[in-house]
Amino acid sequence: MSNRYSCPDPSRPAADAAIRRPAAGLAVFALLVLWLAVPAVSGAAPGDAAKALEPAGETAEEVPGIERDDSPECMRCHWMETMAYRDRDTRKIVDLSIDRDVYRHSVHADLACRDCHARGYKHYPHRTSSADEALHCVGCHAERGDDGAPDLTDISLEFQESVHAIEASRPFDCFSCHNPHTFRPVEDGAPVEAVVATTNRLCLDCHTKLDTPVPKGHEWLPKPREHWASVRCIECHTPVEGRDMYQPSHALLGAPESNRNCVECHTQGSELLSQLYNYRAAEQREQEGFFAQALYNDAYIVGMSRSPLIDRIGLALAALMVLGVIAHGFGRYLAYRKQRASR
C-alpha cells in the first residue's frame, strides 16, 4: 500500500495496487536474478548497496526479518509486483506483493513473516487467509509489548471516534491507512513540506476527488492546492483541544465539525504562519522594490479579514436596505400615480 517514506513514485495510488507499471516489474525481476546470482546473500544484495542506513556487521539476531526463518521462502512468490487479486465481496484489489526495500525500512523490519503470519502459509495454496488470522495493530501490540511493540490504545480510542470509524460504509480499520509491511511514521525533524506531502498523500489516495483546483466541500478555501502542499488535512480535520504536539490525532472530524477558521492559521498570533508570512513579504519588498511589492502584497487577503459575525450583520443590513429601498420606491410610485390621477 502506501510505501510513503521511500515510495519511488509518490503519485501511485496506494488504494489501487492494480496500477503497476511493467517497467518497474522488469526492474525488480532483473534485481531478483542478480540477487540469485550472488551466493553470499547476507544483507549485501546489490539492491541494498545504496542503503547505507543498515549497520554493517549484523549478528544472527539482527538479520533483517525478511531474510530470516522462512521469509525468503515466502518472498519467492510475494516479491512479484503484479501479485494481486480482486476481492469478491469488496471488489477491491488486494495487493499481495511485498517490496523488500520498503519492508526493510518499515517499523516491522526486524520481524520475519511468520512472526505475524501463522504457519498455515508454508505451502501453496495456503491453508489460511489473512482474514482468518485476525491480525490487528492494536491487539498484536498489546500482546507483543515485551518485544518492543508500543502501546497503541490511545490511537485506537481516537480512531474509534473518527468519522471513518463511525460513518464510512465499508469496514474501516488501521489497515485502511497503514500497511504493516511498509508502515513507518514520518520522521521527527523531516522538512515540513515532506511531512505534509506524505501525510496528505495518504488521504488523497482515497479522496482522489479532492486533488482538483476546486475540491468539493472546500470551495470556500482559496488556493486549495497550495494548502494541500503546506498544511496537513488533519490540521483542520481533528479537534483543536487536547492535541498532542508529537503524535498526530486520529480523531478525524466529519465535515460539520471541521475547522475552517482561517484566522487560526493566518494571524500574527499564529506563530508558524504569520512569521513565515511576514518574513516573506519583507523579503519580497527588498527584492522587488516598494511599489511592486505593494501591488503584489498578499499578506492581508489571506482570510484574516473573515468574520462571520460582521459578514452576517453586513449582509442582513444590506438586504434590509435593499428591501427598504424597494418598498420606498414602490411607495413613491404609488404617490406618483395618485398625483397623476388627481390632475
Place this chain on the structure above:
Amino acid sequence: MTELYLYPVWLRAWHWLNALIFLVSLVTGISMHFSLGWLIPFEVAVPVHNASGIVLTVSWVAFIIGNWVSGNGKHYLINLRSLPMDLFRQTRYYVYGIFVNAPHPFHVSEEHKLNALQTMSYVGVMYVLMPLLILSGWAFLLSPSLPETVLGIGTIWIVAMTHLVLSWMLLLFLIVHVYIITTGETVMTNMRAMLTGWHRERGPQPERAGDDAG
C-alpha cells in the same frame, strides 16, 4: 425653471472616476473576501485590488485638494445651528412627505447644493469612513512593518476588522446613495446634473411656496 451650473468638469470627472475605482475595489474585495473564484480569479483580484486601493488613495487626495482649491469644500460645512431642524425636515420628507407628494423641503442653490442629510452623509463618508478605509488598506499593504500587537491584540486582526467593517458601511452607503439620487424632482434630475453639470428644475410652484419658506 431654474438652471444652475453646479458641477464643474473636474468634479464630474472626479466623481465618475472615483465611482469606477470604488466599484472595482468593491467587486475585487468581495471576490477575495468570500473567495468567489467565479467572480474574479484570486490571482487577478489581488493585484487589481491593491492597485485600485492605491488609485483610490490618489483620488481621495485629489478630492481634498480640488475642494480646497475650487471652494467646493464649502458645501461640506455643516451649519450647526440650523442642522437639527434641517435634518428633521429632510428626514420627515423622506419617510413621509415624499409619499404624499409634498414639495421638497430643500432647494438647490449655488450656495447650498447639498441638503442637510446629504451633507452629513457625504462628510461622514468622504472625511471619516474613506480616509479610515484607505488607512486600513495601507496598513495591510505595510503589514510586515507594523508591530505584532497593539494592546495585546494582533495588529493585523484590528486592521482586518476595521477594513471589513468600513467596507460594509461603504457598501451600505452606496446602496442608499444610488437610490437617493433618484429622489430629485424627477427620477433623473440629480443624475443628469452629475452628468451634464447643470441642475435643472422647475421653480417652486406658487401654491406650495409657503411650505418651503425657511
